[in-house]
Amino acid sequence: MIKELEKMLYKKKYFLICYSGGLDSTVLLHLLLKLKKTKKIFFRAIHINHKLNINSDNWSDHCKKECKKYNVPIVIKNVNLNLKKNNIESKARSMRYKEIYKNLLPKEIILTAHNLNDQCETFLLALKRGSGPKGLSSMSTYKKIDNIIHIRPLLQIDRNTLEKWAKKNKLKWIEDNSNWDTNYDRNFLRRKIIPILKERWPKFIKNCTRSAKICSEQEEALNYFTTDIIKKTVCTDKTLNITNLKYLKKEILNIILRHWISLHHVNMPSYKGLYKIFTDIINSKKSASPKISFKKYEIRRYRKKLYLLKPILPSLKNRIIFWHKTQTSLALPNQLGYVTQDKMGVKLPSPEKKELVNIRFQANGSFLIEGQKHKKKLKKIWQLLNIPIWQRENIPLLFYNNRFIGALGIFTIKNKNIKVYHYWYLSWCNYITKQ
Structure with a gap:
């Protein structure tokens, strides 16, 4: 297994291993420790405590002690799940990866200890959901999303082989009693279904992973021809x-x-x-x-x-927000960011002393915008600028008293009757049209 691991991690140096303390991740941790004796690598461990088991804090302590024993830096993060919600397995996985991504350092590669049996279980779960080739492809050994690389070095090794190796090397690992709870889909397959299938067809697990690989290859071929x-x-x-x-x-x-x-x-x-x-x-x-x-x-x-x-936020059609302290940023509702004075912002006529600066999300009447020859109603301006209907009432419109100045970062009203003596620069940060 050491040689296979070395080939898989060839020319890669920095890793973050997901360490639950169970059999699989314990084997992976010790394989990395052995590899470190012959290859220049650097790795840390991360342990996610979901607080779902009465023993979960003890498991965190175990992982901390093991890492300390072998001088492996470890990050321990607690994640709180709502037990009343359905699909706990999926939600736990989602929150776990969020924490992992959050703690990943530049150049680090994520390592997880998924094995051949896990792949079979994932394939059957996808089959249960009625998935197509993409879903049935199950897990890949190498995965890249944006700049994040995720490798599963043990994916081609069955659980029995890992257990034999762990016992031979006298390793200590956690036995999670919740793994016997067949109310969880994966445990139900692992404890009730797969043993029967394997007894009938000894090569069933390997054949499942072969089917997953074929589905993956077909998905790649389809993508190639539809590029x-x-x-x-x-x-x-x-x-x-x-x-x-x-x-x-x-x-x-x-x-x-x-x-x-x-x-x-x-x-x-x-x-x-x-x-x-x-x-x-x-x-x-x-x-x-x-x-x-x-x-x-x-x-x-x-x-x-x-x-x-994401679901459209509540309408701001009737909201007016006054910006009294223009030297500080103005926070906008609906998580729309903020308005601030910024030299990199849009050049606009500044308000007169007695004018109140305010933000609205609708404007009545017809307006002449910069670059146009004729006045138009706001609806027509949005159409001209190709702004989708659901975004329009979440775009901050700048007013001085009742005088419409423009939509920040999108258009400015042209007013021939008003002389401008002073200017300022405004930015709308994180505005919705860029999301």
Whole structure:
């Protein structure tokens, strides 16, 4: 196993090992310690305490002591889960990785101790959900998201082999009693289903991983042949141009939709959900403003593009926010960021002494904006600037008393009747049109 590990980590030096204290991660930790004797590597451990078990604090102590014994730096983080919510396994995993990413240092590579049995379980869980080739591909040995690299060095080794190696090297590890609780899907497969399948077909676990690999290869092949279409449809702002999508075959359309949704790092909708995107959004009337909600996000269409968004925040249509202390930043509602004086901001006429600076989110009347020859109502200005409907009431509009100055960072009102003697520079930080 040492030689295989060395090949896998070739030319890589800095690692963050996810150390639960269980059998798998304990073996991986000690393999790294052995590798360190012959190869110049640097690694730290991270332990996530989910507080789900009465013994969880003892497990944290165990991991801390083991790392101290071998002079391995360790980070221990506590994560609190709401036990009343469903799908605890998925939520624990999500929160665990958030903490791992948060504590990852530059140049470090994440190492987890997933093994061959874990891969089989993941494959069966994907099968239970009715997943396609992408889901059935299960876990990859090497994974890269943005600049984060995640390697699973033990993915081709079965659990029995790891246990034999641990006993031979007299290692100490934690036995989690919750692993016997078959109310959890993964434990149910591990304790009840897979042993029966393995007894009937001894090579079942290996064959599952082979099927996962075939699915992964097919997914890569499909992506290769649809690359040109994807380049033409997926825009740089992660929107999807649907101009010609309705003319594609359903199978190709599904691949494009899946690829586009995966760019946003959200859970993939079901097969029915993908079909609904086509029937209710892509194929709806041009005049419509359709949307579909999927758990924590929604998909909307504006003109010839699809947008994947977080649920729209409450309307700010009737809000007025006065900015009395203009030397300090003004916080905006709905997590829209803040307005501040900034030399890198937009050059605007400054207010007169008696004018009250205020932010609103609607304006009535017709206005002439810089670069245009004719006055237009605000609705027409938004259309001209291609601003989607759901963003408009969350864009801060700058007023001096009741005089409309402009939409920060988007347009400025042109007023020929007012002479300007002084200017200032304003920025809207983290504004919604850049999200």
